[in-house]
Amino acid sequence: MRRFTLFNVYLILFPIAMQIHTSDLTNARSQISNFNTHMSVANKQIVCASLAHLQNLEVAPKPVIYFPFSILDTLLFKEKYFEGREALKRTIEVYKTELAGAKFNNFNLKKALNKALENNSYTPISDCIRFDLSEADLNFANMTEANLGGGIFNLTELNNANLEGAHLKNAYFKRAELNNATLSYANMSTANLNYANCSNAKFNQTILAGAKLAYSDLSGAQNLTAEQLSKTQTLYNATIDPGLKTKLKQIKPSLFKYYDWIDN
Structure with a gap:
């Protein structure tokens, strides 16, 4: 009976955790998309001022169905949205000849450090290439x-x-x-x-x-x-x-x- 109860709790919490992750991911992607759009039509020097904020966007870790405890990570923690940072990098490279006077304060553009799963992390961590x-x-x-x-x-x-x-x-x-x-x-x-x-x-x-x-x-x-x-x-x-x-x-x-x- 106890196992059945825990399993039911798991079935209830997993979709909730997935919804939290999806909502965070959608919000982060929307902000990155807005940045890309503004870079194409607005003053790039002003738009680039938001880079320090955008590079630090966080999302709830994606729960993994065969790792039950990953649900707790999703519900309790946030992780850096590194894929978004790579998208920012690609956009900046596209407009690199039009960035005179742009602000890149504290922006992290370091080389990729793709990591395998480690330290009980369920999501691979990557950084900018x-x-x-x-x-x-x-x-x-x-x-x-x-x-x-x-x-x-x-x-x-x-x-x-x-x-x-x-x-x-x-x-x-x-x-x-x-x-x-x-x-x-x-x-x-x-x-x-x-x-x-x-x-x-x-x-x-x-x-x-x-x-x-x-x-x-x-x-x-x-x-x-x-x-x-x-x-x-x-x-x-x-x-x-x-x-x-x-x-x-x-x-x-x-x-x-x-x-x-x-x-x-």
């Missing part, structure tokens, strides 16, 4: 504290952009225009900045460990120190302050040598 904004117009864009790790910004215009505190590890900025950009407190470790124009950019406490800066233009760079540059992979043919160059040749002369891997 590698973000490609090559040749985009992001002049004056605000990307403070955004997670752009692994992103591709080759030939992208980021003049006067604000990337303060951004996570830029493993990002690609080959031949990018970063004139007068704010890179202070950003993590640019192992980023590829070969041929990038970083003239007059601000580098206060920027992490450059393992970064490639071959052929880059660092003329007029502000708050850039020998200690920061000594931790990079290469400065081959880079344009830098003569005083810094002299000091670095004494500290680490190998930075100015050519290696086959530089152009990779």
Whole structure:
């Protein structure tokens, strides 16, 4: 009798849990759809201001019929709607040449981290795939504290952009225009900045460990120190302050040598 009662409770709660999940999912998808629509007809700089909110949309986990306890997860918890974040990424890539001055504050664009089921989670967790904004117009864009790790910004215009505190590890900025950009407190470790124009950019406490800066233009760079540059992979043919160059040749002369891997 007890088993029969519990089974009846399960049969009652499962459709309720599924309805909660479906309602949350419909609401999240509607917000993402509205964003996509507004991007096609409205001021993109203003519309992008909603990205920080949209990337954090949450939905009740989907109940799984052969995992009875998943119903409790649906009724009691919420999880990030990562599929929506991927949809946002695709939309931004479509309009990447029209994003000058857009606001991406705190937006998370990191590389996909598809995970298998773990820790009693009934729903696979995924994150944004590698973000490609090559040749985009992001002049004056605000990307403070955004997670752009692994992103591709080759030939992208980021003049006067604000990337303060951004996570830029493993990002690609080959031949990018970063004139007068704010890179202070950003993590640019192992980023590829070969041929990038970083003239007059601000580098206060920027992490450059393992970064490639071959052929880059660092003329007029502000708050850039020998200690920061000594931790990079290469400065081959880079344009830098003569005083810094002299000091670095004494500290680490190998930075100015050519290696086959530089152009990779």
